[in-house]
Amino acid sequence: MTGVVTLNPFSPQAAxxxxxxxxxxxxxxxxxxxxxxxxxxxxIRYRDRPDAPEARQVFGSHRLEIAWTVAPILLLALIAVxxxxxxxxxxxxxxxxxPDIRVTxxxxxxxxxxxSSGALVANEIHIPVGKSLLVEVDSADVIHDFWxxxxxxxxxxxxxxxxxxxxxxxxxxxxxxxCAEFCGAxxxxxxxxxxxxxxxxFDAWQSAQLTNPPTPKExxxxxxxxxxxxxxxxxxxxxxxxxxxxxxxxxxTHIAGRQILAGGAASNTPENLxxxxxxxxSIKPESHMPNFQLSDDSVHALVAYMETLx
Ligand code: CUA
Numbered sequence: 001m002t003g004v005v006t007l008n009p010f011s012p013q014a015a016x017x018x019x020x021x022x023x024x025x026x027x028x029x030x031x032x033x034x035x036x037x038x039x040x041x042x043x044i045r046y047r048d049r050p051d052a053p054e055a056r057q058v059f060g061s062h063r064l065e066i067a068w069t070v071a072p073i074l075l076l077a078l079i080a081v082x083x084x085x086x087x088x089x090x091x092x093x094x095x096x097x098x099p100d101i102r103v104t105x106x107x108x109x110x111x112x113x114x115x116s117s118g119a120l121v122a123n124e125i126h127i128p129v130g131k132s133l134l135v136e137v138d139s140a141d142v143i144h145d146f147w148x149x150x151x152x153x154x155x156x157x158x159x160x161x162x163x164x165x166x167x168x169x170x171x172x173x174x175x176x177x178x179c180a181e182f183c184g185a186x187x188x189x190x191x192x193x194x195x196x197x198x199x200x201x202f203d204a205w206q207s208a209q210l211t212n213p214p215t216p217k218e219x220x221x222x223x224x225x226x227x228x229x230x231x232x233x234x235x236x237x238x239x240x241x242x243x244x245x246x247x248x249x250x251x252x253t254h255i256a257g258r259q260i261l262a263g264g265a266a267s268n269t270p271e272n273l274x275x276x277x278x279x280x281x282s283i284k285p286e287s288h289m290p291n292f293q294l295s296d297d298s299v300h301a302l303v304a305y306m307e308t309l310x
Contacts, residue, residue: 010150011168016089090153094164099136105144105157108186109263119209122250124258126195128202132168145181169196185286191264212241213309224305256310273303
């Protein structure tokens with residue numbers, strides 16, 4: 001997946017990396033073909049034959065040695081120029097810009113805050129199309145690496161140290177992101193998606209994130225809400241309007257509006273949410289989400305409530 005995605009950039013930053021990759025691939029491909037051709041010629045032309053005379057013995061050749069020293073130096077210098085240009089294009093200076101999004105890596109999910117509005121989301125970042133956004137990246141536990149290959153370069157998420165990356169999408173769409181630094185058992189399922197949409201849609205999404213979800217008064221939904229309060233859900237997860245402001249686990253205020261669950265280990269359907277709440281390990285074995293040994297009835301009520309959190 002990675003190779004193909006690298007060749008499919010949707011931002012100037014990602015394009016710079018993609019072009020560098022292609023340029024080096026062409027240079028290395030040329031060297032590979034040249035060496036292969038020379039080896040084949042040598043094998044055929046200088047093979048041992050009956051009655052062949054002893055091969056001519058050659059000791060040193062100044063011309064050849066200079067050539068095979070100078071040629072790689074020139075090639076490496078050319079590649080260095082390409083690389084410096086790609087670094088400049090993929091990593092524009094930050095200056096005194098304020099971040100548009102603050103991303104924090106957690107084992108094994110992504111938290112994202114929008115400082116200008118206060119919106120807080122998990123594993124799903126929305127951005128307006130055609131705008132370069134400054135993303136501030138850090139970590140709550142171990143070293144992770146934030147990577148959306150079609151939109152930006154990689155950047156390490158380091159506890160206690162803030163890094164920056166510019167992200168941009170020139171076409172609307174949903175772009176896959178991953179954690180690109182091994183960070184423990186569920187590193188594989190530390191994915192995210194970036195939804196790039198027109199400014200108006202982005203604004204609508206952002207203001208929707210800021211609203212409190214409705215409080216269900218009766219039925220399964222109300223029972224689910226009661227369970228959220230009675231169990232220890234709110235010790236780790238925040239739901240805006242309910243007590244507690246924890247972000248040990250993902251904020252659940254608008255969980256029903258998201259496309260993925262458990263860092264991308266499952267798509268966000270009521271069936272998968274049921275499986276996840278009933279037995280998290282069946283979806284993501286080493287996840288920090290505990291199994292509360294809830295009855296099917298209770299889990300159905302929780303799912304009914306969470307489906308109201310749009
Ligand atoms: Cu986080 Cu790998």
